[in-house]
Amino acid sequence: MKRRVAPVRVEAAVHPVVVLAATAVAAGILTWFAAGRSKPLTRATEGRRFSPRGRAVTASAAQRLNHASTMLAASVLFDSGLEHYRGQFFNRAMYTPIVMSSITLASSLHGAGDTDPGSSRVRHGVQALAGLTGLIGFGFHTYNVGKREGGYSFQNLFYSAPIGAPMALTLAGVLGVVAERVRDADPDEPRLGGLPAGRSLAVATAGMLAGTTLEAGLLHFRGAFQNPAMFVPVTLPPLAAVLLVRAATKPEGANQAGAKWGMWAVSAMGVGGVAFHAYGVARMMGGWANWRQNLIDGPPLPAPPSFSGVALGGLAALELIERSRIRF
Incomplete structure (x- = not known):
């Protein structure tokens, strides 16, 4: 009688952080392509004719706002990644700011390279969602501090979830939304x-x-x-x-x-x-x-x-x- 041998299972051990990073990168790339190609400055916006100097001013200011949003989104991406990794991602919601900030970063970078005075619906939507995500995160962190023994004491404010950190994502979203609004505004x-x-x-x-x-x-x-x-x-x-x-x-x-x-x-x-x-x-x-x-x-x-x-x-x-x- 032959002895039965259990089948050998081959599993590739992939660190969760690697999976998360790959997801964030993929989300950012998809957002970049969804926003579309950057358009030349010479095109008019919805048939309106403005002076080249006026268009250049609003486009330049919008790009600077996109640079601001880019820096804030990058700061949130790496900061939340380190902080939530330290917390071992014990709550599934802790993955959200990493993915959301990656999408926001890609959207802001795309806007920073776009010299067209017209806004982008995709970028506008992404930035608005980032602002909302930051506000929700602020609520989570506020709840996390308040539920601890002692409530909103200095001890808890110091060593629990950083209460104001999620607002950086909100600021990135707000500046990104403003960039799109400035692009679509009357340059004069x-x-x-x-x-x-x-x-x-x-x-x-x-x-x-x-x-x-x-x-x-x-x-x-x-x-x-x-x-x-x-x-x-x-x-x-x-x-x-x-x-x-x-x-x-x-x-x-x-x-x-x-x-x-x-x-x-x-x-x-x-x-x-x-x-x-x-x-x-x-x-x-x-x-x-x-x-x-x-x-x-x-x-x-x-x-x-x-x-x-x-x-x-x-x-x-x-x-x-x-x-x-x-x-x-």
């Missing part, structure tokens, strides 16, 4: 919600800087501001926000050099913040030799560029203000 008098586009965007961007500062301030307060450089993200952005609001209230033709320098300073701070966070990782036990642990437990490397993204939105607002022919 671009407006958002019935208000002058540049001035209303400047005030909104100032609010974004204030919110991002609160999130950075909470985490740096947790770190006891042990490095004096940790005071920069809680002092420079509010000053730049004040300059933006002041720029929105200045009379037509006024010099906006101060606000521009403020935005460029915040943008540089965001990029430089990555280097400071990398230094923080190096100071942890094992340094970069123990990168698998220290990248997760140390200062978040992808977080500071969110300031740069918001600052680029401020520069787009200033560009629209300088070329505006009407007052707020």
Whole structure:
């Protein structure tokens, strides 16, 4: 009697993170192609004829807004990936921001290369969905903090889900939506919600800087501001926000050099913040030799560029203000 041998099963062990990364990349590529090819600047929008200079101004501002959305989406992609990997994706919803930020990143990159003054329905829809996803994530994080023992105490705000982090995806979506609205606006008098586009965007961007500062301030307060450089993200952005609001209230033709320098300073701070966070990782036990642990437990490397993204939105607002022919 022959002995029966159980069939041999060959299974390919694929890490879940690899599957997630592949899904995110595939979603981004599909979004890119769904948005269509970039169109030349010489085409008119829906039969309307505007001056080339007017079209160039709104297209340039829209592209700058897409650059801002791109930087914010990239920051969310890598930051949420690290943070949710640390949480072992115990909730299925934790996969959402990674896929959504990948789609938003692809959409924003596509818009950044599109010089046509007309908007894209696909990009507009993707960016709006990103904004909504960020708001839902904010609700999840708020609930996560509140359900812990002690409620909304500093202890829980410090060590549970970062309450303000999902709003970065909302900001990416908002700036992306504004980019599409600016593309479709009257180049001679671009407006958002019935208000002058540049001035209303400047005030909104100032609010974004204030919110991002609160999130950075909470985490740096947790770190006891042990490095004096940790005071920069809680002092420079509010000053730049004040300059933006002041720029929105200045009379037509006024010099906006101060606000521009403020935005460029915040943008540089965001990029430089990555280097400071990398230094923080190096100071942890094992340094970069123990990168698998220290990248997760140390200062978040992808977080500071969110300031740069918001600052680029401020520069787009200033560009629209300088070329505006009407007052707020």
